[in-house]
Amino acid sequence: MKVLTSEQIRAADQYTIKHEPISSLDLMERASEKFVLKFMQINRENRPVRIFCGVGNNGGDGLAIGRLLKDKGWDVYLYIVGNTRKGSEDFKANLERSGLYAVLNKEIDLPKINDSDIVIDGLFGSGLSRPLDGFYREVVEFLNGHQCTKVSIDIASGLYANQAMPGDAVAFKPDFTLSFQVPKLAFFLPDCHPYVGEWCLLDIGLNQSFIQKQESNIFQSELKDISPLFPVREKFIHKNKAGRLMIAAGSKGKMGAAILCARAAFKSGVGLVNICSPKCGVDILQVTIPEAMVVDGKGANEIHSFPKTEDTILIGPGLGTKPKTIDAFEKLLKTTDKPMVIDADGLNILSKKKSLLKLVPKESILTPHPGEFKRLVGEWKNDFDRLYKLQNFCVKHEFNVVLKGAYSAVCNSTGDVHFNPTGNSGLATAGSGDVLAGIIGALLSQSLKPFDALRLGVYLHGAAGDEAGRSLESPWIQASDIVNFLPKGISSLLNRAI
Ligand SMILES: NC(=O)C1=CN([C@@H]2O[C@H](COP(=O)(O)OP(=O)(O)OC[C@H]3O[C@@H](n4cnc5c(N)ncnc54)[C@H](OP(=O)(O)O)[C@@H]3O)[C@@H](O)[C@H]2O)[C@H](O)CC1
Numbered sequence: 001m002k003v004l005t006s007e008q009i010r011a012a013d014q015y016t017i018k019h020e021p022i023s024s025l026d027l028m029e030r031a032s033e034k035f036v037l038k039f040m041q042i043n044r045e046n047r048p049v050r051i052f053c054g055v056g057n058n059g060g061d062g063l064a065i066g067r068l069l070k071d072k073g074w075d076v077y078l079y080i081v082g083n084t085r086k087g088s089e090d091f092k093a094n095l096e097r098s099g100l101y102a103v104l105n106k107e108i109d110l111p112k113i114n115d116s117d118i119v120i121d122g123l124f125g126s127g128l129s130r131p132l133d134g135f136y137r138e139v140v141e142f143l144n145g146h147q148c149t150k151v152s153i154d155i156a157s158g159l160y161a162n163q164a165m166p167g168d169a170v171a172f173k174p175d176f177t178l179s180f181q182v183p184k185l186a187f188f189l190p191d192c193h194p195y196v197g198e199w200c201l202l203d204i205g206l207n208q209s210f211i212q213k214q215e216s217n218i219f220q221s222e223l224k225d226i227s228p229l230f231p232v233r234e235k236f237i238h239k240n241k242a243g244r245l246m247i248a249a250g251s252k253g254k255m256g257a258a259i260l261c262a263r264a265a266f267k268s269g270v271g272l273v274n275i276c277s278p279k280c281g282v283d284i285l286q287v288t289i290p291e292a293m294v295v296d297g298k299g300a301n302e303i304h305s306f307p308k309t310e311d312t313i314l315i316g317p318g319l320g321t322k323p324k325t326i327d328a329f330e331k332l333l334k335t336t337d338k339p340m341v342i343d344a345d346g347l348n349i350l351s352k353k354k355s356l357l358k359l360v361p362k363e364s365i366l367t368p369h370p371g372e373f374k375r376l377v378g379e380w381k382n383d384f385d386r387l388y389k390l391q392n393f394c395v396k397h398e399f400n401v402v403l404k405g406a407y408s409a410v411c412n413s414t415g416d417v418h419f420n421p422t423g424n425s426g427l428a429t430a431g432s433g434d435v436l437a438g439i440i441g442a443l444l445s446q447s448l449k450p451f452d453a454l455r456l457g458v459y460l461h462g463a464a465g466d467e468a469g470r471s472l473e474s475p476w477i478q479a480s481d482i483v484n485f486l487p488k489g490i491s492s493l494l495n496r497a498i
């Protein structure tokens, strides 16, 4: 699904009005009806609802929502901030249809709000053009100071859909954002989370073919995009043809990384795994993961030499960054031009010795968490800037990169970003990244295109985490659980795709 800018959404709005055709007032009514339906699913118990409206179309939505909720028996209070005479046409039309309302001008006008009330924010939506100031700012700060349930219409007042808020700016902090039609970029960025809360999309029937034609290089991955990427296993396949992976991982005290990685690879369909290990890890690996073969990496406590191989290479988990390992990595990079997977200390080595970046085969897959990414590209000003840095890095080096976190950002070598929807905060645990690298390595070894292996791998890792969370009925997940729940994650995806 495409992520569009506010300008593109406004254009989709206008196109729909003209070509459906539907009047803008009826479109507002349709959007408000959808909002009310969802609102009543979230809030089943009838409580006082206080709706704060601006005088643009977001405020128009607020008035229409208030009227519809009143019709359904809710106890609704409407407050307007702004000059009603300067309101948009549809705002004015809805004002006429509304019953009682209060216009707020100064602090003393602000109503008493109880913790059991629900506040709906309809001050500003996608038309925000500057930071909130004056009384608007006071109202939002006042509302943020209350513990009651808060819901934003379309997007929180003060939050920009596709640019950063200035450092001292203020925005409404909702528990829920019920947004219209397409996701906004801000919804995927950690900096913006306090101003988004839980969010969902309401289909208000904007013209789909117009939306499809809009240019955007930002997407939200959906199951229908991901499920066709699953590798098909032929009946007469042989293990050597089912994907051969060499995992170069582990050092003294960090052999667990290699083990988790290899286990995840086996659960992700790989035919054969060689693990290149320091001497201290050989016996550990042979005992704990009998399916894998172990190759001597020469060093006693860390790898000093990687074998020449035709296998798909996954390098980095628990590797360490000792000088001899760095030298060996450099030699390895000089022997291959096949895309590889680089994770953890493999990335840290690239950060320590940036000249190696140009030796990394084109289309390789890199899997940094934000700390590793910062070491690679330097500081960023805000999460929007971080995203541009990700796109630039991928284009410059022709890499595929996943920047891990909630809504992991998966970027290809032409700068397209796909936000991943699966997963939960339980996945933020030691070893989780080793598991992800193993899944991606296994998929790459099965001849998936690197970006497809990456997108599918990230989606599956999240799906396994979601299955683990559900089945264990716990918000805390151990990395081994992600491996154990991979088959369930895979089958749930395949079953839902049918
Ligand atoms: N997307 C859809 O298909 C639909 C959207 N709907 C709703 O409409 C809003 C967008 O409405 P719009 O009227 O364009 O904008 P706002 O209501 O967000 O803002 C109104 C005006 O306020 C001015 N403004 C902007 N920032 C500030 C500020 N910081 N302080 C004071 N005033 C501000 C601005 O005018 P200016 O000329 O002064 O810049 C805005 O125009 C969308 O979010 C949905 O809720 C439809 O109802 C359904 C279809």
Ligand SMILES: [K+]
Binding pocket: 058, 121, 122, 123, 124, 125, 152, 153, 154, 155, 156, 157
């Ligand atoms: K709003």
